[in-house]
Amino acid sequence: MDLGEFQIPGNSDPNQKTSHLSLDIGGSLIKLVYFSTNDGDNDDELGSSGNESVGVSNGSRSYPVLKGRLHFSKFETRKINDCLDFIQTKRLHLGGCQRLAALPIEKTIIKATGGGAYKYADLFKEKLDICLDKEDEMDCLVAGANFLLKAVHQEAFTYLDGKKEFVQIDQNDLYPYLLVNIGSGVSMIKVEGDGKFERVSGTNVGGGTFWGLGRLLTKCKSFDELLELSQQGNNRVIDMLVGDIYGGTDYSKVGLSSTTIASSFGKAISDKKELQDYQPEDIARSLLRMISNNIGQIAYLNALRFGLKRIFFGGFFIRGHAYTMDTIAVGVDFWSKGEAKAMFLRHEGFLGALGAFMSYEKHGLDDLKDAVQGNAWLPVFIPSKSKS
Ligand SMILES: Nc1ncnc2c1ncn2[C@@H]1O[C@H](COP(=O)(O)OP(=O)(O)O)[C@@H](O)[C@H]1O
Numbered sequence: 367m368d369l370g371e372f373q374i375p376g377n378s379d380p381n382q383k384t385s386h387l388s389l390d391i392g393g394s395l396i397k398l399v400y401f402s403t404n405d406g407d408n409d410d411e412l413g414s415s416g417n418e419s420v421g422v423s424n425g426s427r428s429y430p431v432l433k434g435r436l437h438f439s440k441f442e443t444r445k446i447n448d449c450l451d452f453i454q455t456k457r458l459h460l461g462g463c464q465r466l467a468a469l470p471i472e473k474t475i476i477k478a479t480g481g482g483a484y485k486y487a488d489l490f491k492e493k494l495d496i497c498l499d500k501e502d503e504m505d506c507l508v509a510g511a512n513f514l515l516k517a518v519h520q521e522a523f524t525y526l527d528g529k530k531e532f533v534q535i536d537q538n539d540l541y542p543y544l545l546v547n548i549g550s551g552v553s554m555i556k557v558e559g560d561g562k563f564e565r566v567s568g569t570n571v572g573g574g575t576f577w578g579l580g581r582l583l584t585k586c587k588s589f590d591e592l593l594e595l596s597q598q599g600n601n602r603v604i605d606m607l608v609g610d611i612y613g614g615t616d617y618s619k620v621g622l623s624s625t626t627i628a629s630s631f632g633k634a635i636s637d638k639k640e641l642q643d644y645q646p647e648d649i650a651r652s653l654l655r656m657i658s659n660n661i662g663q664i665a666y667l668n669a670l671r672f673g674l675k676r677i678f679f680g681g682f683f684i685r686g687h688a689y690t691m692d693t694i695a696v697g698v699d700f701w702s703k704g705e706a707k708a709m710f711l712r713h714e715g716f717l718g719a720l721g722a723f724m725s726y727e728k729h730g731l732d733d734l735k736d737a738v739q740g741n742a743w744l745p746v747f748i749p750s751k752s753k754s
């Protein structure tokens with residue numbers, strides 16, 4: 367079973383109840399968010415009686431939320447059976463029982479977003495006897511981002527020159543912003559309010575490109591291995607720099623220094639070298655830089671297009687990885703001449719799953735927000751012992 371970077375507390379506590387499982391089934395990863403409470407008094411509200419909506423919006427229903435924890439987990443989509451086993455073993459699917467008016471009989475329904483909510487609906491039905499209640503991916507990304515930015519203390523941060531600085535978000539001055547979600551592919555969304563947004567751009571050169579090309583070129587067995595490898599590499603071995611073209615000097619007339627990358631992987635055309643003559647770490651580094659740079663640049667151009675000063679980057683490609691964030695941030699800073707700011711999110715990969723979670727009962731957001739602001743409740747983010 368792949369628990370990724372998060373530890374999930376076991377269900378050894380007999381009083382622990384889980385509810386509100388939500389899923390984001392993407393091209394590369396399945397993200398799970400679920401809620402648990404240890405309060406034995408809440409059996410009726412959190413039990414799987416099947417004909418009750420397990421909401422968080424009104425009266426006592428909000429109470430368990432204040433006393434529980436949100437859990438985050440992820441699986442590789444290609445190992446979807448591990449995810450199904452995990453849900454079954456932990457009985458996560460039983461807490462979210464509801465009846466859909468459209469269904470003739472009682473069915474357990476689980477909120478799900480991402481393309482896999484469509485692709486794997488039959489599999490979930492067959493293996494777990496649950497119906498996936500599909501929520502739009504962009505709706506969920508925006509709902510998740512807005513919630514995190516408004517409700518969670520120290521969610522957003524900048525990353526420049528190796529320094530992470532948390533950003534104080536003024537709830538009254540959050541919009542507009544550009545949300546760049548770097549998953550398998552990349553979506554760029556102009557966000558103007560709760561539920562008020564437009565997907566303005568995207569690119570097919572994203573996290574799937576990095577992992578896919580990287581796997582082929584380096585023979586790495588996992589994404590984390592590839593990322594780790596990139597930390598030891600030197601992209602200049604394979605990238606063609608301005609100085610390589612200009613005989614070691616800057617092209618100062620147009621503001622290009624000799625160390626600027628003129629052409630990613632460009633040296634590979636002139637060298638009499640084959641793939642095996644390059645070090646895998648240099649390839650990984652160059653690839654990471656190429657893709658991060660490109661996304662940073664497209665993001666900046668879209669921010670410019672709509673006059674947006676703040677760009678929040680999410681998606682699991684980022685992985686809190688220093689070099690990735692640095693490359694993106696430097697790109698945005700360079701192109702915008704310091705006008706636009708790249709910001710990153712602590713719960714980067716879980717925006718969609720959180721958005722789906724919140725859609726169980728949209729009004730519940732206010733309760734959650736109030737609780738978080740009063741420090742009565744905080745999502746629990748449990749880092750694992752994994753290296754990266
Ligand atoms: N353990 C992992 N396995 C595969 N890809 C990973 C992993 N961790 C991070 N990634 C990166 O995150 C990307 C997926 O990000 P995500 O936001 O989950 O998008 P999606 O919804 O398309 O799955 C991958 O394409 C890859 O670049």
Ligand SMILES: CC(C)(COP(=O)(O)O)[C@@H](O)C(=O)NCCC(=O)O
Nearest residue numbers: 392393549550551552553568569570
């Ligand atoms: C199709 C997608 C929305 C799916 O989301 P993902 O699973 O990659 O998170 C995304 O891959 C995307 O926006 N791709 C870029 C398509 C384009 O604008 O060219």
